[in-house]
Amino acid sequence: xxFEKFNLSPAILKAVVACGYxxxxxxQAESIPVVMAxxxxxxxxxxxTGKTAAFVLPALQRLIAPSTVPGKGPRILVLTPxxxxxxxxxxxxxxxxRGTNLRCGSILGGMPYREQLRxxxxxxxxxxxxxxxxxxxxxxxxIRLDRLEMLILDEADRMLDMGFSEDxxxxxxxxxxxxxxxxxxxxxxxxxxxxAEKMLRDPQRIxxxxxxxxxxxxxxxxHVADSLHHKKELLHHLVSDGKLTKAIIFSATxxxxxxxxxxxxxxxxxxxxxxxxxxxxxxxxxxxxMRKGAIRLLVATDVAARGLDVNGISHVINxxxxxxxxxxxxxxxxxxxxxxxxxxxxxxxxxxxxYLERIERFIGRKLPEQNIEGLAPLSVLRRVSGGGGARRGGxxxxxxYGKAGSKSTSAAGSxxxxxxxxxxPAARSSRPNASQPVVEYRSRRAEVQxxxxx
Numbered sequence: 001x002x003f004e005k006f007n008l009s010p011a012i013l014k015a016v017v018a019c020g021y022x023x024x025x026x027x028q029a030e031s032i033p034v035v036m037a038x039x040x041x042x043x044x045x046x047x048x049t050g051k052t053a054a055f056v057l058p059a060l061q062r063l064i065a066p067s068t069v070p071g072k073g074p075r076i077l078v079l080t081p082x083x084x085x086x087x088x089x090x091x092x093x094x095x096x097x098r099g100t101n102l103r104c105g106s107i108l109g110g111m112p113y114r115e116q117l118r119x120x121x122x123x124x125x126x127x128x129x130x131x132x133x134x135x136x137x138x139x140x141x142x143i144r145l146d147r148l149e150m151l152i153l154d155e156a157d158r159m160l161d162m163g164f165s166e167d168x169x170x171x172x173x174x175x176x177x178x179x180x181x182x183x184x185x186x187x188x189x190x191x192x193x194x195x196a197e198k199m200l201r202d203p204q205r206i207x208x209x210x211x212x213x214x215x216x217x218x219x220x221x222x223h224v225a226d227s228l229h230h231k232k233e234l235l236h237h238l239v240s241d242g243k244l245t246k247a248i249i250f251s252a253t254x255x256x257x258x259x260x261x262x263x264x265x266x267x268x269x270x271x272x273x274x275x276x277x278x279x280x281x282x283x284x285x286x287x288x289x290m291r292k293g294a295i296r297l298l299v300a301t302d303v304a305a306r307g308l309d310v311n312g313i314s315h316v317i318n319x320x321x322x323x324x325x326x327x328x329x330x331x332x333x334x335x336x337x338x339x340x341x342x343x344x345x346x347x348x349x350x351x352x353x354x355y356l357e358r359i360e361r362f363i364g365r366k367l368p369e370q371n372i373e374g375l376a377p378l379s380v381l382r383r384v385s386g387g388g389g390a391r392r393g394g395x396x397x398x399x400x401y402g403k404a405g406s407k408s409t410s411a412a413g414s415x416x417x418x419x420x421x422x423x424x425p426a427a428r429s430s431r432p433n434a435s436q437p438v439v440e441y442r443s444r445r446a447e448v449q450x451x452x453x454x
Contacts, residue, residue, distance in 0.1 A: 006032050008057060009064050011099030016057070019095065025050035030206045032058050035182060040203040042183040042196050046215070046333060049208065051184045055152050056092045062150060063102055063125050072120065073144040074127035077151050077175070079134070079168065081158040083108045083280050084287070084308045086128045089154060093126050102126065107143070109133040110280035117142055131159060131167035138174055145175045150182065153199070157185045157192050161324065165195065172199050187326045215329070218316075218336035218344050222356075222367035224377040225347045231319060232263075234347060237372055238317060239269050239297060245314045246290065248334050249299045252320035260319065261299040271297035274308075302327055308334060318346040321355040325362035348381070 003016050003024060024032065027045040034041050035058035045051055059076045067075055080086040090106050097104070104126035105119040116133075120143050127134075127143075137143040151172070153159070159168060172181075181200045185192055188207065196203060225231040238244060251257045254275040264271035272286050272295045289295045291310055300308075302322060313335040322328050328346075335342025346367060348356050360366050369381060 001029050003057075006036065006057070006061075008061055009100075012057060012060050012096055015096045015099050016053075021053075025054075026208050027051055027206070028054045028057075030208070031055070034204045034206070035059075035180075036061060038180055040181045040200040041206065042185070042200060042203045043206040043208075044185055044188045045206075045208045046186055046329070051154070052089055052092045053096070055154070055182050055184060056089065056096055059126065059150055059152070060093070060097045060100065060102065063097075063100070067147055067149075069147045071144060071147045072123045073147045074124050075147050075149045076126045077134075077145065077148055078126070078128040078154055079131055079152065079159065079171065080128065080154045081130070081162050081164065082303055083110060083130060083283065084303070085155060086130060087284070088309050089128045093128070097126075104128070107134050107137060108280055110278075110283075131164040131171060135167045135170055138171065145171075148175045148179050150180045151175055151199075153181070153183045153185075155185065156183045156195060157187045157189065157326065158330075160191050160195065161326075165191075168195070169198070186330060215333060215336050215342075217340065218332050218342045220332065220367055221343070221345045222369045223345065223347050223372070224369060224379070224381045225349045226377050226379060227349070230375070230377065231347045231349070233375055234372065235260075235317065235319060236267070237375060238315070238345065239264065243314070245296070246293075246310070246312050247297050247315040247317055248308070248313060248331075249297060249317045249319050250322070250331050251299055251301060254301055256320070257299045257301055261297075264297055264299070269297055270295050271299055274298055274300040274303065276301065276303045302331070309337075310334075311337075313337070314342060316342065316344045318344070321346060321348060321352045321359065323355060325355075325358040328359045329363065350379070353381075 001024060002022055003013060006024075008016070027043060027049050031041060031043050031051075031054040035055060043051070043054065055078075059078075063075060078086075078089050080089060086106050086108055090104065093102075093104050102125040103123065105116075105124060105128075107116050107119075107127055107129035109130055109132050111133075116137070120137070134143070138145075153168070159165075181203075183192075183196055183200060183203070223234050225234060235249070239247065249260065251260055254273075254277050257273040257275050261271045261273040272289065274283060274286050278286070286295065286298070287308065287310065290298050298310075299319075316332050316335045318328070318331060322331060332342075332344035335344065346356075356367070371377070
């Protein structure tokens, strides 16, 4: 199948061809005819499979015909969980619609209200928005949805994870009942199905991704870490390899992302943080710097797990494992995109074993454990037979993810994150050929040489 089979307008088709696309991806081939037929749709596919064009192209085609409803509100509304994903959708709409006279814009948190009010002061065709800021405009009366013809919920599962369920329901209640509704999601759980039952009318179902699948083109590895110091030593070894061209390093908290990015930068590795406390202008500048090669390492929270589209990401490193197994798949999907291969490396400490169990059950296989010479863990990760899980005998419950007030007798769970120490914990000094680890990366083991251990 080619894009000509969809009977897109010449202007839209010309823009698609100019981008170098001739053959639609599977999600596009199945979704576009359903959307152009005016039916509601719920589609499940992994990130990086072309979902954005699957709804942007038929939405643009719908806008070729003029609206029959007076007013200034949008005819197409796309809701996304993050500002990065909204920017990606907005770029796609402008790229594929550049041969038309359509007016489009974004309504995002962290951006000035003045520009958004100026956008809404005249008729607009497409609005891409995050739920919180759009609901704010609805309550202020600065936007109306009377003219809405198509509502698109992009990454619906992530919006639910982020607590936008109530906001989404309020937005939908303000939209016309005769609208067309599309829901695109990477995972299909009970909460997503319940949301679909409320918002969609007799939807067509397209499911191109197995719920527990992970990416075939991505080599996945696991490194056991005895402590936070050990994680930092492993990270320093990995980022010092020239084969790691661009990487996203995922941390658990915004504070950790800031601290780790500063330490990497101090040690000569161009790095920057990316998290929700940064305003949109700063986030956009950071992403653009990475696209241009000024930043080699992006230390991010899960705000970047979906919607961040940067070419050439060779590695994803989970410095901290995600709490939700689905987020593991989305994180590693930042590499190995568009047919390229990638490497995903995860660190696991004793306090994160329950997260590892969830991930391995979710993807249906165990992550292969690897060691780096001179940086091998002192403790052994014991796998639970037949379950895809893991256990470590006598693992403490304390540490970065332990319950408040819990005690730990192991170095793996001791101390607060990012506390400077001049000496390694006593248990680590028994590792053969190991010098005393410190927080600063430049004092890493002198004898560890070479590239990433395979």
